[in-house]
Amino acid sequence: MLIRRPPDIPSSELTPEPLYLRRREFIAATGLAAGSLAFPALARALERASGQQREDRLTPWEDVTGYNNFYEFGTGKDDPAENAHTLRPRPWTVEIAGECARPGRYDIDLLLRGVTIEERVYRMRCVEAWSMVIPWNGFPLATLINRVQPTPRARFIEFTTLLDPEQMPGQRRGVLPWPYVEGLRLDEAMHPLAILATGVYGRPLPNQNGAPLRLVVPWKYGFKGIKSIVRIRFAAEMPRNTWNVAAPDEYGFYANVNPEVDHPRWSQARERRIGEFLRRPTLMFNGYAEQVGHLYAGLDLRRNY
Ligand SMILES: Nc1nc2c(c(=O)[nH]1)N[C@H]1C(S)=C(S)[C@@H](COP(=O)(O)O)O[C@H]1N2
Numbered sequence: 001m002l003i004r005r006p007p008d009i010p011s012s013e014l015t016p017e018p019l020y021l022r023r024r025e026f027i028a029a030t031g032l033a034a035g036s037l038a039f040p041a042l043a044r045a046l047e048r049a050s051g052q053q054r055e056d057r058l059t060p061w062e063d064v065t066g067y068n069n070f071y072e073f074g075t076g077k078d079d080p081a082e083n084a085h086t087l088r089p090r091p092w093t094v095e096i097a098g099e100c101a102r103p104g105r106y107d108i109d110l111l112l113r114g115v116t117i118e119e120r121v122y123r124m125r126c127v128e129a130w131s132m133v134i135p136w137n138g139f140p141l142a143t144l145i146n147r148v149q150p151t152p153r154a155r156f157i158e159f160t161t162l163l164d165p166e167q168m169p170g171q172r173r174g175v176l177p178w179p180y181v182e183g184l185r186l187d188e189a190m191h192p193l194a195i196l197a198t199g200v201y202g203r204p205l206p207n208q209n210g211a212p213l214r215l216v217v218p219w220k221y222g223f224k225g226i227k228s229i230v231r232i233r234f235a236a237e238m239p240r241n242t243w244n245v246a247a248p249d250e251y252g253f254y255a256n257v258n259p260e261v262d263h264p265r266w267s268q269a270r271e272r273r274i275g276e277f278l279r280r281p282t283l284m285f286n287g288y289a290e291q292v293g294h295l296y297a298g299l300d301l302r303r304n305y
């Protein structure tokens with residue numbers, strides 16, 4: 001019997017040709033019935049068998065800029081690329097506020113003056129269990145923090161995305177409480193791996209990736225990487241972050257990538273690298289444990305998810 005696939009299955013979930021053929025060989029060899037249960041089990045077996053040490057290859061530009069989460073432009077993965085043309089990344093003002101010596105409203109080009117832009121190739125792991133490898137252009141968040149001099153009372157840093165439904169039409173819908181807000185402990189923010197990105201693949205950030213300025217914290221789930229930042233505030237108290245406000249049982253403040261702490265609705269043990277078929281194991285702190293593990297010594301990572 002020929003079973004037709006409904007046309008609305010995303011192509012990423014279709015079986016690529018070579019695997020499909022191997023699957024048939026496997027089924028023939030083992031005498032397994034080609035039932036619907038056989039394939040997930042086989043895929044899991046293949047994932048376990050296929051070496052754990054797979055390379056990290058750059059995710060193609062088309063995926064980095066065409067498969068996005070940016071709910072201000074819609075909740076579908078291709079909505080941001082289609083809709084974000086309404087965002088105007090210049091002129092752009094960033095407000096520095098709260099517990100620091102130099103609060104104020106800064107034009108972004110003034111803020112970036114004298115800053116050296118470097119390339120950082122980082123893994124990016126979304127809490128939804130897919131991942132990419134992205135060549136960002138940016139600078140250490142610590143550079144900006146040192147410039148504006150937090151006071152001794154500052155223990156946290158909060159970031160806010162632009163609130164403007166004219167430029168961000170998705171903000172007319174109540175899918176999230178707007179504007180999008182994120183935060184870090186100040187010592188996390190000062191870690192050299194945490195960057196503010198202004199570009200990707202050597203080009204200015206496309207709007208859908210968070211132009212003109214977005215956070216990248218590679219050892220944390222992607223939702224910590226807040227886009228299109230207009231405000232940075234230093235605080236004594238832990239700020240609340242948007243996804244934690246929206247679903248406190250599912251998303252915490254820390255959001256460190258951790259294969260052993262599952263999301264209440266799915267496992268975090270494995271992930272699908274965009275462009276690959278078999279899932280790969282999720283790495284502790286997204287593979288940056290050696291660099292950042294000390295930040296969490298003595299912290300219960302299960303409670304502080
Ligand atoms: N303002 C804002 N920032 C955001 C989001 C969002 O919806 N709004 N999505 C987050 C999520 S869930 C992820 S995985 C990353 C995706 O970044 P990318 O599209 O550049 O890969 O952006 C994060 N930053």
Ligand SMILES: [Mo]
Pocket residue numbers: 069125126127128221222223
């Ligand atoms: Mo995400």
